[in-house]
Amino acid sequence: MTGLEDLYREIILDHYRSPRNRGELPAPPAQRVEGFNPLCGDEVVLYVQVQDGAVADIRFAGQGCSISQSSASLMSAAVKGKTVPEARNLIRTFKAMMSVHEARLGDGVDGAGSTNGSGNEDAHDSATDLDSLGELAALQGVVKFPVRIKCATLSWNTLAQGLDEAEETSTEATNT
């Protein structure tokens, strides 16, 4: 049985009650980008400052449930100071963790999964990656609550968009 403790881990509640990097940055130079979950009204406004190919600073504002807000807080702490390729890697790993398919294989809910050799390998790979996620792994319980996955991935999708836009901006600046 899936319990609430799988979803609301202490780290998540802590980041919800005391969010890290909450606020704004002057934009520009920071990239300001909005993310929105129309289904439940979760909203995140992200300020990403990319300098010398790294996330020099990051802030987030907006409103939403404990999962969307704590995920944004955990994300901001995880990518601050990372190079852009490192941040992109983290986004990929996090979103893989949020995949319902893999969660089912890991859970053994999908009985057919046991006959699928490659599926098991995927599960093994993502388990290895989880080690690299640190505190973020606390959010893996969300995947057992499929409706809430969008809450957890909102800030990460917004970050991906922010990094894309920051890259475009810097390319434009170089070209002119």
Next chain:
Amino acid sequence: MTNSGVNRTGVAPGVTHTEQCGDDVDFAKLKGDFPLLSRTVHGHRVVYLDSASSSQRPQCVLDAMDRFYETTYANVHRGVYTLAEGADRLYDEARIAVGRFIGAPDPEHEVIFTKNATEALNLVAGTWARTNLVRGDVVLLTDMEHHSNIVPWLMLAEERGIELRWIGIDEEYRLDLADLDRLLDGVKLVACTTMSNVLGTITPFAQIAEAAHRAGAVVVADGAQSVPHLRTDVSRLGCDFLAFSAHKMLGPTGIGVLWGRRALLEEMPVFMGGGGMIRDVRHDGFTPNVLPWKFEAGTPPIAEAVGFAAAVSYLEGVGLDAIHAHEVGLTAYAQAIFEERFGDDLRVFGPPGTAERGGVLSLAFRDVHPHDLAQVLDQAGVCVRAGHHCAKPLMRRLGVSATARASLYLYNDESDVDVLADAIAEAGTLFS
């Protein structure tokens, strides 16, 4: 347009007795009629508090549909074989039963089966309004409307350049009618809910309809929330059109009703084209069928109509007045429990007391996000809806992005409210 005054008593023969029979209803036993309510979720019995979104069904509705599929099923539209005759008869009887349920003076012609209330409202916007409204004409709505009674008018505004006006709400979550006559100036159509799906507010619909008719407007009632819970009589409401859905009143999904005054329906152009809605089709044109088939293109929801009739019969057996009294009692009980256990920590968006509201309780608990609250409640088997409830303009007016909504129906009881309150307290502990 005036009130026709047809059938002022409003209730068709054979239906009035239900008023009395409700007094003897044992609501404690009703729960047993609903098979789904006996299942468990996360080890707890289901406490279903989402009937404003969609209700559950009693066994007799499920049986009626099964029996129809097992013994009588055939397509409608005048097949000559015995099965088809049976299906035709049941489909026609369902139309009359549902029409009588809302006091329709002429159910055979005035009750159009649609997919749901949404389609019924789109039908009015797409035919009557599209034919009769031109650029600059005004449609009056309210801040309490469901998206189903907003978006069709926004679509028409985009297409035709009509103007939309809005009746606001007051401090106690009622419609603010202080400016009604000024708002009605030049209005061609008023579309208004009879009960808010977020606030539970029962609107003074008859008063609005009377003023609207004086101003020369056609009046559309979105009855999706009230028809399942309050005795309905289209003549007393004073509406020209009434839309509602079966699935919110113990019936199946996929069927709803547009009731309209016959004279209006007669002059309206067709809505969707296809089989059944035509009298003749040629290479160069078609002749529409007569009412009500004119608006029912394609094979209709036949088994659903049979289930709908069974649902209406069940509701009449219990009695709408008894159902309303039961829900008033439960709402008062919930209000008292909430006040006693949570005080100012739990906010209910809706009119105080029980006189002007139904059993829809939109909740805000401390600063716990509605989605988190609903998630904790689910662990206790409690089903509530969290979100904007398809009423975003109203949510903006309330200054919130979402609420957690518990809605009551005839199968709920005080123990359901107790479980809800316990689960809210648990959420309080978790998010303290």
